[in-house]
Amino acid sequence: MIKLFKGFKAMSYVIAGLLALTLSVQAFSASPTLDRVLKNNVLKVAMSGDQPPFNVMSRNNKMIGYDVDLANYFANTMQVKLEIVQLPFGEIADAVKNGKADLAISGMAITSKRTQELTFVGPYNISGKSMLTTRTNAEKGKDVDFNNPDVRIVALKNSTSESFARMQLPKAKLKTISDYEEGIKLLLAGDVDAMIADMTIAKLSVLRNPDAGLITNKSPLSIEPIGIAMANDDAQFANLVRNYLSTFEKMGITKKLNEKWFENSGWIAALP
Numbered sequence: 459m460i461k462l463f464k465g466f467k468a469m470s471y472v473i474a475g476l477l478a479l480t481l482s483v484q485a486f487s488a489s490p491t492l493d494r495v496l497k498n499n500v501l502k503v504a505m506s507g508d509q510p511p512f513n514v515m516s517r518n519n520k521m522i523g524y525d526v527d528l529a530n531y532f533a534n535t536m537q538v539k540l541e542i543v544q545l546p547f548g549e550i551a552d553a554v555k556n557g558k559a560d561l562a563i564s565g566m567a568i569t570s571k572r573t574q575e576l577t578f579v580g581p582y583n584i585s586g587k588s589m590l591t592t593r594t595n596a597e598k599g600k601d602v603d604f605n606n607p608d609v610r611i612v613a614l615k616n617s618t619s620e621s622f623a624r625m626q627l628p629k630a631k632l633k634t635i636s637d638y639e640e641g642i643k644l645l646l647a648g649d650v651d652a653m654i655a656d657m658t659i660a661k662l663s664v665l666r667n668p669d670a671g672l673i674t675n676k677s678p679l680s681i682e683p684i685g686i687a688m689a690n691d692d693a694q695f696a697n698l699v700r701n702y703l704s705t706f707e708k709m710g711i712t713k714k715l716n717e718k719w720f721e722n723s724g725w726i727a728a729l730p
Contacts, residue, residue, distance in 0.1 A: 489694035491560055492536075500539045503529040504559035506547040508637045510662050511719040512565035512583075512684075516728040524719040525563040528582065531711060532561070535702060546636045548616035551576060554687055561699070565656065567618045567682035577693075579700045580685030582712060586678025587622045588660040590645065591652040593671040605629050610650040612641040618682060619654040626679075627654075638663075646670055658720075665726065 495501050505513040505525050513523040521542050533540035543559045550566070553559045554576060567585065568578045589604070604611075605627045613619040615634035623632050633650065635641045641653040642663055653660075660674035686703065688696055706712050719725060 489692055489698065491689065491692045491695040492698065494557075495536060495538055495560055498538075500541045501529070501533040501536055501561070502541045502543050502559045503532075504543040504545055504550045504553045504562045505529075505564035506550065506637070507544045508639060509547070509565040509656065509659065510729070511658060511725060513563075514729065517730040518728075522725065522728060524583070524715050525565065527715050527718070528706075528712075529561070529563050531706060532699070532702060547614055548636065551616070551687070554689055557689070560688065560695075562687040565684055566687055568685040569618060569621075569682075572687070575690065576687040577690050577696045578685035578687055579696060579703055581683035582686060582703060583684040583716070585682045585684050586657050587619060587654060587680045587682070588657040588675045588678055589652050590642075590655055590660040590663055590672060590674045592645065593673050595651050596673055604652060607631065609652070611652050611654060612644055612650045613654040614638065614641070619656070622680060623654045642667070645672070662726070665723075666729070 503525075505521070507513055507515050507521055509523075509525075511523050513521060513525040516522050521544065526542065529542065530540055543553060545553055545559075547564065550559070550562045550564055551572065554562045562576075565583075565585065566572070568581060572578070603609075606629050609627070609630040610633065611623050611627055611630045612633045612635050613623045615636060620632070620634055623630070633644075635644070638653075638655060638659050641650070641655070644650045645653055646667065655663075657675070657678045664672045664674055686699060688699065703712075
């Protein structure tokens with residue numbers, strides 16, 4: 459009976475929290491972004507679809523990941539449908555600025571440059587950079603500095619990986635790519651020597667290519683806060699999203715998402 463009461467009490471907190479969030483939508487009805495969302499009965503969230511475990515396409519051609527689940531929580535709380543706007547990462551910021559998407563939830567690091575163009579809420583997670591290379595190249599790197607004109611590096615266009623490469627490896631030949639799959643193919647073909655990417659991407663690439671001799675750092679080369687991005691001209695909508703995220707954290711939702719996508723590798727089986 460005591461356990462049943464405790465379970466009912468915990469559930470009542472969840473229901474009360476969700477009810478408070480739903481009612482809070484009405485309080486922010488003056489928000490132009492929210493007005494558009496409610497009028498169209500859809501929340502448009504931009505993400506790239508190639509940033510596992512944040513967001514990635516499954517073998518069933520369905521977007522899955524931490525960001526997808528989080529976006530669903532936002533849409534369900536607003537009592538609207540979710541529409542994922544899949545775009546190359548380098549185009550996501552513009553999509554939010556021009557209203558093609560209401561939010562960007564795509565493993566996007568909060569940087570000083572981006573905060574000049576977009577409003578961020580969060581962070582909702584923490585990431586970091588890593589270098590993905592082959593064991594052969596790593597052995598060469600013991601004698602040859604990666605920061606030299608003979609080394610070929612790739613990084614995602616308009617990403618913090620590109621910024622990191624330009625700052626930390628300014629002498630290397632840098633090629634920008636539209637998605638991580640392109641970079642991994644170039645690396646496996648021997649057309650480049652290394653790829654700078656989020657550590658989760660680098661580690662997953664090693665796991666998914668066990669016979670390719672890929673290796674990456676044991677610890678991140680940088681620490682980056684990951685946030686939710688939206689247009690700069692709607693402070694009320696930003697406050698609403700901030701309130702939602704704060705409540706999700708208090709309800710333990712973000713903790714469960716972390717356990718599901720970062721501490722459990724079962725989702726990898728759903729990938730192509």
